[in-house]
Amino acid sequence: MTITHHLDDATLMSFAAGSLPGTLAAVAAAHVSMCSRCRAEVAVHERMGAALLSEIAPQKLEAQLQPSAPSAGSGDVRQLQPIERMIGGQLEGVRWRWIGPGLWHRPLACTGGGALQLIKAAPGASVPDHTHGGSELTLVLRGALVDETGTYKPGDVADLDESVQHTPVADSGVGCICLIANEQPTQFRGALARLMQHWHGL
């Protein structure tokens, strides 16, 4: 997988700091799990965290801690791939919900204010234009997505500033499946989209 679109440095910083809102962090984690470049950047951001941690004015501990013998096997935590963990299985098993011509989605469970969903777009279908209330991250999982800023292939993430107007379209040959996180609840623009939202309680 050759990844050419990465997370923004500011996004990586918040992610490493553990202060990226949940839905965005979910998508960031998925990208980082696929991307060695961003993993290396996260490691540097974590160094900053470590340096800041050692600058904090310490708080006196009330008790000394005496551990018992190291518990066996505590190290081998088998880690699911974030995507599988999020959708509770394989992408092939997802049950899609129709939301418009050539467009399906699957909202993913998440608490907190944001929105997290899988979107499937037929070849040439445009992915709904969200109002960017706060930040949005789009991670391509299958196929390709094309917009003014380039072509996004599996593993690529669109981490665009609010100021960027983009109208992503699914690749004309293969369509696209992507994971989209919004900091705010999603609001699709346009009359049809609003109608869809009304029907589906988005």
Add this chain to the structure above:
Amino acid sequence: MVGLFFAPGTGGQQPPSAYRGIMADLLRRVADQADPAAFRELYEAFGPRVKAYMMRMGADPGTAEDLAQETLLAVWNKAALYAADKGSMTTWVFTIARNLRIDRLRREVPWQELPEDRLAEASAEALPDEQLAEKERQERVRLALSELPDDQREVVVLAYIEGLSQSAIAARLGLPLGTVKSRMRIAYQKVRTALEGMQ
């Protein structure tokens, strides 16, 4: 899992850098011999700061102390796993503390996957020189952070130590979101530049 409790640790001042240099040795003693004395030193070096971190993140003192203990217990339990990497122990402790904090103090998060043992892949073949290089890297990061102008430092601290999202920082400081992001980017690039040639 937790055994006895005895006298409170002191853990008062910033460990001098020479002291920080021996953390890796203490960790090795914990890993190889399950040495309680070495662990106590690690606990006293890191525990008070992890507790302070948890309090800055909004934990009450009791919860913060529990989380500091859990953090250091994870160090104790995973020391052997980590020993292959003579690298940045402080970064490892930070990631453990951060992950615990996300688990316990940020209830709205659906889940977040941030492996703590990722460091192992970075420098599996740690050489004797590596500890020296690691100290140098830490020093450069510390220096770069200390040279940040106040406005950049402020957003960095709010993100890492107060746990605020970019939007929350923007609201707190009355700044556009874009300004918060660009301050973060600039601050990061300075640290990145300071580490150049050392990766």
